[in-house]
Amino acid sequence: MKSRTLLRRTSARTLLAVGLAASLTFAAGCAKSEDDASGSGEAASGKGDSGQVVAGGGGGATCAIDAYGGKKIDLKTATVGFSQSEKEANPFRIAETASIKAEAEKRGVRLLTANAQSQFSKQISDVQDLIAKGADALVIAPLNSDGWEPVLRAASARHIPIVTVDRKINAKACEDYVSFIGSDFVEQGRRAADRMIEVTGGKGEIAILLGTAGNNVTTERTKGFKERIEEKAPGLKVVFQQTGEFSREKGQQVTEQLIQSKPGITGIYAENDEMGLGAVNALKGAGKKAGDIKIVTIDGTKGAVRSIVSGWIDGVIESNPRFGPLAFSTLDSFTRGEKVKQDIVIKDSAYTGKNAEADLSKAY
Numbered sequence: 001m002k003s004r005t006l007l008r009r010t011s012a013r014t015l016l017a018v019g020l021a022a023s024l025t026f027a028a029g030c031a032k033s034e035d036d037a038s039g040s041g042e043a044a045s046g047k048g049d050s051g052q053v054v055a056g057g058g059g060g061a062t063c064a065i066d067a068y069g070g071k072k073i074d075l076k077t078a079t080v081g082f083s084q085s086e087k088e089a090n091p092f093r094i095a096e097t098a099s100i101k102a103e104a105e106k107r108g109v110r111l112l113t114a115n116a117q118s119q120f121s122k123q124i125s126d127v128q129d130l131i132a133k134g135a136d137a138l139v140i141a142p143l144n145s146d147g148w149e150p151v152l153r154a155a156s157a158r159h160i161p162i163v164t165v166d167r168k169i170n171a172k173a174c175e176d177y178v179s180f181i182g183s184d185f186v187e188q189g190r191r192a193a194d195r196m197i198e199v200t201g202g203k204g205e206i207a208i209l210l211g212t213a214g215n216n217v218t219t220e221r222t223k224g225f226k227e228r229i230e231e232k233a234p235g236l237k238v239v240f241q242q243t244g245e246f247s248r249e250k251g252q253q254v255t256e257q258l259i260q261s262k263p264g265i266t267g268i269y270a271e272n273d274e275m276g277l278g279a280v281n282a283l284k285g286a287g288k289k290a291g292d293i294k295i296v297t298i299d300g301t302k303g304a305v306r307s308i309v310s311g312w313i314d315g316v317i318e319s320n321p322r323f324g325p326l327a328f329s330t331l332d333s334f335t336r337g338e339k340v341k342q343d344i345v346i347k348d349s350a351y352t353g354k355n356a357e358a359d360l361s362k363a364y
Contacts, residue, residue, distance in 0.1 A: 063174035070159030081130030085143035103324030189224025195315035202233035204266025207240035244275035251278025273304035308356035
């Protein structure tokens with residue numbers, strides 16, 4: 001009897017130890033996931049399944065050094081300048097910068113970085129400063145699409161190749177810049193509309209939280225969404241639209257105004273996750289329950305995907321920020337004298353209630 005009692009105690013201690021070890025392993029996994037969300041893990045650096053994939057199709061205009069001007073260089077011995085547009089409080093920007101830095105380190109490329117802190121005049125001076133410091137090539141995440149003439153003139157005078165990521169500049173490809181790498185933003189808007197139609201049944205009043213004015217992302221995501229709604233769901237009416245400036249705080253403020261002025265609102269289309277999460281905060285503050293108002297967003301941050309799992313967000317169209325590998329491979333090919341596409345469109349996935357929990361690790 002005594003030996004059996006001792007055996008039971010030993011077994012209990014063993015099970016407790018195993019359980020504790022499993023808990024610690026789980027906690028470590030969660031901590032790594034949080035690191036990924038802040039831009040320091042595999043998901044941010046573009047490794048593994050979460051990296052960007054170029055959309056199918058081999059056509060489209062190309063650019064090469066003989067057309068652009070300049071001479072071949074070895075990227076490994078060059079200096080690349082990266083200009084970030086917005087404050088790195090947004091998970092998209094955190095992951096984007098981390099991806100650029102990780103790829104530069106992987107390739108052994110000297111990288112100069114600058115952050116415009118959401119000020120366009122600062123971004124212009126930032127890029128001019130990168131040129132003055134000897135950047136041989138530039139990767140730019142533009143804040144606005146217009147107003148780049150001073151930078152383009154300075155870069156052209158030195159035949160510096162420019163690749164823009166996630167937003168376009170209004171200039172001539174293969175003359176003012178080499179390539180744009182990013183999503184099909186009109187298609188993102190269409191896909192968001194399809195999801196909104198599905199979750200609302202195609203009827204009701206909806207609002208749009210617009211992105212920042214003055215860039216092609218806002219314009220094209222709005223265009224795609226509205227056109228698809230008009231085409232497929234005339235019973236859905238856009239009764240409110242206002243900029244949330246791609247920020248969570250502003251998205252919350254605008255949604256607080258929205259639910260006061262339009263209490264019968266059926267759905268909210270937020271043109272990025274941060275505004276969508278701000279809308280969730282506003283709805284919670286107003287005593288709403290998950291699912292009372294349908295929310296569809298664009299980006300693919302961990303916070304938004306978790307909100308699908310909890311029922312507050314009904315769909316997220318991905319916009320992958322891990323530009324490092326594609327940006328550097330494009331520059332590398334171009335500076336070696338090869339032709340590169342002027343428009344490199346990436347393939348984006350989507351998150352719904354069917355895959356959000358299983359694919360959370362792919363979010364950023």
